[in-house]
Amino acid sequence: MRTIPIQVLKKVVPTPSLAAYSITTATVVKAAWSTVLAKATGKTDVVFGHLISGRNARHVPGIETIVGPCLNVVPVRVPFQVSWTVLDLLRHIQHQQVDNMPYESLGFRDIIRNCTDWNDDGAMGFSTMVQHQSMAQTDSLSIGDNTYNVGVIASQEDTADFSVVTTPQDSNSTEVCFLYPAGGHVGMDFAEQLFDALCDTITDFSTNVNVPVPF
Numbered sequence: 001m002r003t004i005p006i007q008v009l010k011k012v013v014p015t016p017s018l019a020a021y022s023i024t025t026a027t028v029v030k031a032a033w034s035t036v037l038a039k040a041t042g043k044t045d046v047v048f049g050h051l052i053s054g055r056n057a058r059h060v061p062g063i064e065t066i067v068g069p070c071l072n073v074v075p076v077r078v079p080f081q082v083s084w085t086v087l088d089l090l091r092h093i094q095h096q097q098v099d100n101m102p103y104e105s106l107g108f109r110d111i112i113r114n115c116t117d118w119n120d121d122g123a124m125g126f127s128t129m130v131q132h133q134s135m136a137q138t139d140s141l142s143i144g145d146n147t148y149n150v151g152v153i154a155s156q157e158d159t160a161d162f163s164v165v166t167t168p169q170d171s172n173s174t175e176v177c178f179l180y181p182a183g184g185h186v187g188m189d190f191a192e193q194l195f196d197a198l199c200d201t202i203t204d205f206s207t208n209v210n211v212p213v214p215f
Contacts, residue, residue: 008178014172023090028090029174049073050097085209126160133167133168162186164178178194
């Protein structure tokens, strides 16, 4: 299998807890990316993909104990409002995720066919993706007497222009990885601008939620 080389930008950023507002770090990351995406595209209504565990689809019996991946990519839509504070944006995104839980197993093509008027079959997926991992990554895994190295092979059919993967380092910091295809139509300078803006926005949103959304 031939794979497309991927460029990875990586940085650990401060993410003070927003538990007092019942806001998760995953929500902060999605809010930050939606803001960066809106600024980059000049749009006030943006959609991107969110990679989820898929364990909340209660109509699938025993899904919480299934041995194997139940992953799915669901849309996150943010229609920015001029009156929003950062906290309003965070709450909109978090409430949307809770409301989406019963439908987490719905496929992207089904969503396009039944819930939109898009002239698109969904084969190309989302152009940008976000994944927040709730625990730190590990390089190896022991099962019985065997130790396995943990890795990934990505297919050339992965059509996302940008992927954001975040991993908590401790209670107040998060590693941000920004992935994009090397040698493609995305320039390094542009990717670095988006990455820097994303990292700054994540920290800003974690630090002060009572200011207007910087759009």
